[in-house]
Amino acid sequence: MSNENKIRSVAVVGAGAAGAVTAAALKAENYFERIVVFERRETPGGTWVYDSDPKPSLEVRPGRLPPDIDPPLEIPTQLPQVTAPNQQERYSKTPIYSSLTTNVPDIAMSFSDRRFAYGPFAPHYVPRQYIESYFSVHKTDSSLVLDTTVEDISKHEPSSEHGLERWKLTLRRYDPARHVDIWWEEVFDAVVLANGHYSVPYIPHVDGLEEYIQNFPGRVAHSKYYRSPLPYASKKVLIIGNSASGHDLTAELVTSAQLPVYQSRRSKSRWDGDEPAPGIAWKPVVKEYKPDGRIVFEDGSYLDDVDAVIYCTGYKVSFPFWNCKANGGALWDYGNEKLEAVYWHTFSRNFPGTLGIVGLPRALTFRSFEYQAVALARLFSGRNAVPLPPAEEQERWERERLEKVRRKGRRFHDVQWEGGETLEYLGGLFKIAGLGTLKGDGRIPPVLTEKLIWAIEHVKKYPEPGKEKDGDDHRDGKGRENFTSALAENCQVNTRNGGWVMVERPRKDLLGFL
Numbered sequence: 001m002s003n004e005n006k007i008r009s010v011a012v013v014g015a016g017a018a019g020a021v022t023a024a025a026l027k028a029e030n031y032f033e034r035i036v037v038f039e040r041r042e043t044p045g046g047t048w049v050y051d052s053d054p055k056p057s058l059e060v061r062p063g064r065l066p067p068d069i070d071p072p073l074e075i076p077t078q079l080p081q082v083t084a085p086n087q088q089e090r091y092s093k094t095p096i097y098s099s100l101t102t103n104v105p106d107i108a109m110s111f112s113d114r115r116f117a118y119g120p121f122a123p124h125y126v127p128r129q130y131i132e133s134y135f136s137v138h139k140t141d142s143s144l145v146l147d148t149t150v151e152d153i154s155k156h157e158p159s160s161e162h163g164l165e166r167w168k169l170t171l172r173r174y175d176p177a178r179h180v181d182i183w184w185e186e187v188f189d190a191v192v193l194a195n196g197h198y199s200v201p202y203i204p205h206v207d208g209l210e211e212y213i214q215n216f217p218g219r220v221a222h223s224k225y226y227r228s229p230l231p232y233a234s235k236k237v238l239i240i241g242n243s244a245s246g247h248d249l250t251a252e253l254v255t256s257a258q259l260p261v262y263q264s265r266r267s268k269s270r271w272d273g274d275e276p277a278p279g280i281a282w283k284p285v286v287k288e289y290k291p292d293g294r295i296v297f298e299d300g301s302y303l304d305d306v307d308a309v310i311y312c313t314g315y316k317v318s319f320p321f322w323n324c325k326a327n328g329g330a331l332w333d334y335g336n337e338k339l340e341a342v343y344w345h346t347f348s349r350n351f352p353g354t355l356g357i358v359g360l361p362r363a364l365t366f367r368s369f370e371y372q373a374v375a376l377a378r379l380f381s382g383r384n385a386v387p388l389p390p391a392e393e394q395e396r397w398e399r400e401r402l403e404k405v406r407r408k409g410r411r412f413h414d415v416q417w418e419g420g421e422t423l424e425y426l427g428g429l430f431k432i433a434g435l436g437t438l439k440g441d442g443r444i445p446p447v448l449t450e451k452l453i454w455a456i457e458h459v460k461k462y463p464e465p466g467k468e469k470d471g472d473d474h475r476d477g478k479g480r481e482n483f484t485s486a487l488a489e490n491c492q493v494n495t496r497n498g499g500w501v502m503v504e505r506p507r508k509d510l511l512g513f514l
Contacts, residue, residue: 005164007354007380008033011188012143013150013321015039016046018194018359018369020131021111023140025373026192028436028443031381035140036188038171040092040149044135047198048128051093057225058089060213063205065334066318070200073151073320075170080184085174090149091199091318095224095245099252100124103244105455109366112446121461127366148173150195154326155351156187164354167191170321190354190380192373197317197360204313208289215291223249223312229256235307238262238295240286242269246312247462254279262303273465317360336402338412343394344428345413346372352388353379363415363422364456367446371429374445378433383442385434417456423448 010026012019015037026035041049061069070091076083102109106119109127114137116122116130135141152170166189173182201222203209213220223245229252237257239250242265253261260281265272276282283303288296295309296302322331328350333340339357341349348355356376359369378384388394405412415425429445436442 005353006382007164007189009188010035010190010192010380011150011167011169011186012037012192012194013153014046014193014195014359015041015044015131015135015144015146016048016194016196016359017127017131017366018196018373019046019192020044020134020140021366021370022192022194022358022373022376023135023143024138025370025377025443026380027138027140027143028441029377029381029383030441031383034188035143036145036186037135037140037143038145038148038150038169040090040147042147044132044144044146045128046131046196047094048096048124048131049094050096050124050128052098052227054093054225054227057218057221058091058201060203060220060222062203062209062213065202066200066316066320067334070318070320072323073172075152076183079170080182082178083181083183085179085181086172090320092149093224095198095201095315096124097223097227097245097248099228099248101461102127103461104365105459107455108364108452111366111370120455120459145171150321151183152323153191153321154323155328164189165351167354190356192356192358192376193319194358194369195319198315200316200318201311202314202316203311206286206289208291211291212289212293216293219307220309220311223310224315226310229253232257232308234258236262236303236305237308237310238264238283238303238306239310239312240264241312241314242266242272243312243314247271249310249312250280251277258307262306264297271462271464336412338402341395341398343388343397344432345415345425346375346429347379347388347394349391349394349398352391352394356380361413361415361425362411363425368415368422368426371426371433371445374443375429375433378442381442383434383437384432386432388432 010032012022012035019037019039023035023037026032043049073086073088101121101123102119103121106116106122110116110130111134114130114134116126118126135144149172150169151172154168156166156168158165166187169186169188169191171184171186175182201224203222209220226249232253233256235257237253239246239253239261242263246263247269250261250263259279261279262281262283263276264283264286266285283301284298286295287298290296293306294302294304295306316334317332319331324330330340332338339345339360342357343349345361346356346358348357356372356379358372358376361368375384379388402412405414415422426448433445435444
């Protein structure tokens, strides 16, 4: 690699789990002169930072996408600059509710070199503390720049005619002492986007919903702003959605709200039985909201006098800092719900040697981030064991992947465990990264141990009807023995929040709850 193409400075956007392991992987290369992690919150932790008061709840805007509701800020023409504080919503608060616990067994969710304090399913403050301490353990806390929002990322001219593009970051920090925003710019050789995708809530368009919201202010909300069942005491509640948050909120509201708690479902989830649990009534998809407050469902049934409607319908990925004009196009395709010009969910085809994305695919969460981070660190240092394939092959992978998920009705960045898709994905990153140097520079991608695989397939937060302990499979005996002995040895068992179960036979899409 010629000197003009060497990457010596890397900016990481976001100090959640993806940013923490990316910083550690970059530092382990012992190659980069400057690593900076920008985080808009006051502490590392990403989506696991708990905001006890998420108010004010933002205006509900059904069907609207991040380019409309989370647009870029207007940047001062001259930088550096001091301006009046920004008043535009930046969606910086998190969706963590008081009772939230992790969904993935800690042996699979935590990074390979450090376990959670306990598990297998830890309360939300454990991963938050884990991420924060991870920076300290790897001595990357000095790379953190907190309370600083990346407001623009633009391609910068290379330092020489044949050099790689660089990146200009426009940054904003609020100064509470003076009540002003401080703006400035910094230039880096490479950028890793690790900013997560649980910030901008999404509520789908439904006939009559906008008028209903106007007629009944405060009645419709997104689960991002839910913290506790107490405000819903004795209220008639309708939950929209039955993913992990929909499941948790419905079950929790049974303890406080008027019974039954109604749950609107498009399809049966993997933890739903043939009948709803006591105190819960299932409803089909909402067809229409009437001006008088009636909510009509697809089967013709309806509800009147509902006090609260909570949408547990997920989030939309947002990159408001990405300068589409300067960078030659958008980074995210909202029509297909995928990164533009992406390879292996991690590498940018348009900027293969200087831009990477960590934390987007739905796979093994923290652990899969580790594979991405190591592969990018090795690529940026020029030590990757296998080069990225030619642009044509990368484009073919993207095209074939899109055709496959369309055919199967899946999302592009959902990487399923069943059928070996997760193993293929992580194996590809492992192959690109390879080993470190003979002198020990560089982090080595972790192995998927028998204990880890057994835990993914058998230890479940939510009981699956018909799957609980219905007989042992001798093929799993060794994995179970190893895992359960490790739990006992390391005091990794916690059953305070309703317990957990061992499921002896795996079921399709075991990571479908993520």
